[in-house]
Amino acid sequence: MSHRRLTALALCTTLALAIYAVESAIPPLVPIPGIKLGLANIVTLILLRHTSLKDTALVTGARTLLSALLFGQLLSLLYSAAGAIFSLAFMYLVNRLLKNRYPYLTGAVGGLAHNAGQLLTALAVTATPGVLAYLPFLVLAGILTGLFTGFCAFYGDKYLLRHLRWLKD
């Protein structure tokens, strides 16, 4: 891994972590566990559009691990890792299908997959089918917040793009 690539990936991780830190300072809008804006996904979306899956997975993985270590507990790492893996897998497929266009659709699918993955984890952890009652709320919230972060990525990626050429080395 060249120095430039390493630096660019580290900067992207820092950016995602900073966004995550700002977001975690916002009090929860609705008292349902799992619903949040997921602004750090903006970085994931932009990377997915302009770099490889490997780079995106590296940055997202590092961000998930670090955010759990800095701001959460072990249990929250389980949830965020499940959400990150689900959303990254689905966003990668959808982004390929859409040929890097319509990032807001990719974002919405990612939000939906993220929340679905977290709910499945909650189902496995609590072993209570009752948590499925949150499904409609989480699906709806995932689509809406995903659309929002998708539009943020759509309008924001030109600001990050000129730094991403380092990743081409």
Next chain:
Amino acid sequence: MNQEKQTKYAAVGIGLFLAAAALCCLLWILIPSAGGGGYTADIYQNGELIQSISLKDADQPYTFTVTGENGCYNIIEVRPGSIGIRDASCPDKLCVLQGFITDSRLPVTCLPNRLVIRLRPREEQSQSNPALPDTITY
């Protein structure tokens, strides 16, 4: 040109799928569940049913505490017709913020303490568990 069209169709398909999913969820949330005969609250800890409380029988509000591993606790308040968590040891207190529930649409959940309170209509219980005397003496 052909590929351009394919991408567009894919986008329309995904957009329609998302819209349909959102609409279904909206309907699911908005259509209320039936439950005229009052509710029974089931309290689950680590996925196991630890207590069932008939909310109709509670004519006075009262509280009790459920404790779990590592000294975690949830103080549950039962009121006539509703139930909720008063205070808890979890860091985010989302379970307390969820307030008091009066129907079976949404449970109260405390993920850190693995506690779930669900309401179910009372009829179900009376069918599966017919009224029996507590003890019989001769």
